Amino acid sequence: MGKLKTYKQLIRNYPILSDQMTKKRLDIILRQLEQILIKNIPGSIVEFGCYIGTTSVFLKRLINQHDPSISFHVYDSFKGLPHKSIKDASVAGSGFRSGELKASKRQLLKTFKKSQLKPPIIHKGWFNELKDKDIPSEIAYAFLDGDFYSSISDSLELVWPRLVTGGNIVIDDFGKSNLPGVSRAVEDFFKDRPAKIRHEQDLAIITKP
Numbered sequence: 001m002g003k004l005k006t007y008k009q010l011i012r013n014y015p016i017l018s019d020q021m022t023k024k025r026l027d028i029i030l031r032q033l034e035q036i037l038i039k040n041i042p043g044s045i046v047e048f049g050c051y052i053g054t055t056s057v058f059l060k061r062l063i064n065q066h067d068p069s070i071s072f073h074v075y076d077s078f079k080g081l082p083h084k085s086i087k088d089a090s091v092a093g094s095g096f097r098s099g100e101l102k103a104s105k106r107q108l109l110k111t112f113k114k115s116q117l118k119p120p121i122i123h124k125g126w127f128n129e130l131k132d133k134d135i136p137s138e139i140a141y142a143f144l145d146g147d148f149y150s151s152i153s154d155s156l157e158l159v160w161p162r163l164v165t166g167g168n169i170v171i172d173d174f175g176k177s178n179l180p181g182v183s184r185a186v187e188d189f190f191k192d193r194p195a196k197i198r199h200e201q202d203l204a205i206i207t208k209p
């Protein structure tokens with residue numbers, strides 16, 4: 001039997017720390033990152049909407065396996081979800097309310113400490129209030145998990161101009177009826193921008209041509 005790929009070993013060996021991630025989605029998120037790392041695509045790794053770090057610790061472990069010097073930035077309001085807009089309206093998603101999914105920076109640091117990992121570079125604030133200096137000038141891979149229309153649009157506005165050729169963006173909750181703002185934000189953003197967009201397991205995978 002062949003050797004398991006590094007990202008598959010990580011999913012097999014470590015627990016998923018909250019209900020915000022599943023093995024199936026993590027498999028895709030990490031497979032996309034591993035491809036970027038194997039190809040030596042230059043640039044930082046970023047996650048918009050890190051919460052307690054459920055996915056962040058796996059991203060960090062995979063980075064460490066390839067090149068621990070690659071910078072890893074995470075972003076969150078640490079105040080939970082913002083207000084919904086009309087683009088997020090859905091009966092199925094009535095449970096997602098402003099202030100939900102609130103985690104503190106301390107909780108995130110605790111997750112990394114418990115996992116015996118060096119913490120990422122942490123940026124606290126609403127995505128639309130971040131400054132230019134908060135975002136790395138070159139991004140190789142981004143995981144966007146902000147749930148709402150404005151959160152996905154704002155993070156795309158920040159990431160897309162800095163994403164290097166061949167770099168990837170993976171967006172959670174794409175095509176889900178309870179979070180319709182995610183797909184709408186992706187459709188609106190890429191209406192006039194050339195990009196290769198694929199859909200796999202509630203995730204959009206977008207490559208910069």
Ligand SMILES: C[S@@+](CC[C@H](N)C(=O)[O-])C[C@H]1O[C@@H](n2cnc3c(N)ncnc32)[C@H](O)[C@@H]1O
Nearest residue numbers: 020049050051054055077080126127145146151
């Ligand atoms: C679904 S959770 C993220 C789950 C996380 N990726 C994980 O694996 O545990 C969404 C997170 O995005 C943050 N968030 C959503 N919209 C935001 C915005 N516009 N600005 C800053 N943070 C935001 C929330 O605070 C919340 O922690």
